[in-house]
Amino acid sequence: MITAVKTEFERIGRSVRSVFWGRRAQKAKLLVIGRNVSDGLIAKLIIYLLLSIVAYLYLQPILYMVSTMFKTMSDLLDPTVKWIPREVTWENVTKAIKGLQYPEALRNTSLIAVTCSLVQVVVCAMTGYALARLSVPFKGLITALIILTFLIPPQVIIIPLYVIFSKMGLLNSLFVFLIPAIFGQGLKGALFILIFRQFFRSQPPSLEEAAKLDGASTARLFFGIMLPLARSACLVVFLFSFIWYWNMYYEPSMFLAKGFTPLSIRLDMLEEVLNPTLLGNTRTITNPITEGTKMAAAFLIILPPILIFMLLQRWFVSGIERTGIVE
């Protein structure tokens, strides 16, 4: 009797175990926990959750920007209205367009960003190629100097630069940024040179050898083969350069204060434009009345680069992976 019960229990136990440890259960377990950490459902859920939380924190200021720019005056002053405005108004946007002198400032900023970035791609690629493949005297020293130019804070050299530019008659024009870019000293140019140097180094030399055997000159080899080959690196450099030129503030605040004013400077002056009575140090004052307009202005400024980034995003991320920037 007892042994019969025992065997019965054992059989139940075995069947229970087989439910948990059977092949199908194994499969389910694999699905939930996974072979690698990243394969399982649990891990995926956790990743989604964490990323979404952080993404929310990341996006919160942008959401704040968008929601504030559509608020009416009464909504701005009412602390109970936090995210969703009671009625949507376009007044802030029109005010911001007027206050920024948007069409003109947009033209200036895009002219600077596009021309300087294009020039920078070509010049930095040339310099990077020379450092990677051609024989240049004192190569080590030059590389060290390039890194030095990257490290020097702009504040150290801004005053002498101002004097030099004013002697050359470049101030308050596009050329104050274009001329340095032509000579390889554009915004963060050192970084781009190093990126290109890294890229050209990682290419197999056989291509160049073949071209040389066919009698191509170095210039032809570079512009005909190497530069097109470096398409992904070019795109990465162009986009970074474009964004940094678009957003730069310190240099134009010195060099473009009296003409050819870009968007970033106009944003800085917006408070004074909106509130002519507030003289003096307006930068530290938060004024709830002008907040909507300022947020609209900020949004108008970041809109073009965001659109461009969205268009090129696919190529951009894969470009960075393929460039071998980090090696």
Next chain:
Amino acid sequence: MNAKARRRVERLYQGKKYGVGLLFMLPWIIGFCLFVAIPIGWSLFMTFNKVQVSVGGFKYEWIGMRNYRDAFLKDNVFPIELITYFQEMLLMVPIIVIFALLISLMLNQKFPGRFIYRALFFLPVIFATGQVLSELFLQGAGDIPFLEQYNLLPIVEEYVGAQFAGTVMDILGKAVLILWYSGVQILIFIAGFQTISPTIYEAVRIDGASPWDSFWKITLPACVPFISLNVLYTIIDLFTFPLNPVLAHVRDNMFKVDTGYGYASALAWIYFAFIFVLIALVLWLFNRSLKTRRAHS
């Protein structure tokens, strides 16, 4: 062909080679002399002078090291701001780099929709520089919501002591904006992970290593160069942090009559020297860790 002629041909070849290389480097060399070397020398010269703006240009009055001495002894804002900023930076750099590492680890996993998330995390790079950022910060858009809801200050004070509590709270207040500064770092890490061959992971898995082990034993050691690159990039990036009080102080002094360009340049040079020492230290540390690792393996 005798040896002499061969040498001559070789020299000609060498000259030609150097010629092409120099031609490619020429724009940069001219630019460096004109827009970097001369300004650096000039600004260094200014720091030893009292510079006054007169009608025809600058008027220099040699005062030796006085600007540097004044910066530490007379100026009652600059040393304090410098120290506070360095404290903040020493906290911010690890936060940014570790945060970027974690996020990029997650983004590196394969899951549907990761392209959207990748794009999302790069988005801040577009506007995390310059005026838009300080405008947002001014409006308090970068606060973490729970900071106001729970009174955190006493807790922080209890754990890190009263004198650092202010710094910690400052950083918590800027947290979102600091995290915005990790866009480029995340990209560097993601690109870095691509250089680790997936077969290694396969091999250790077959040998019975758990994912936890393989992270500590493979991913992290392989990432040391990228971590050092990111630390350096972050330090340099924080130079030009728009909310940097030291740079604001430099700018203020530029246009004061009694201090002027000479003094402002001296401040900028001191700041640069501090950063330079910090960067050299980081480089040295990482180089040493790389060397010991190579010696072990």
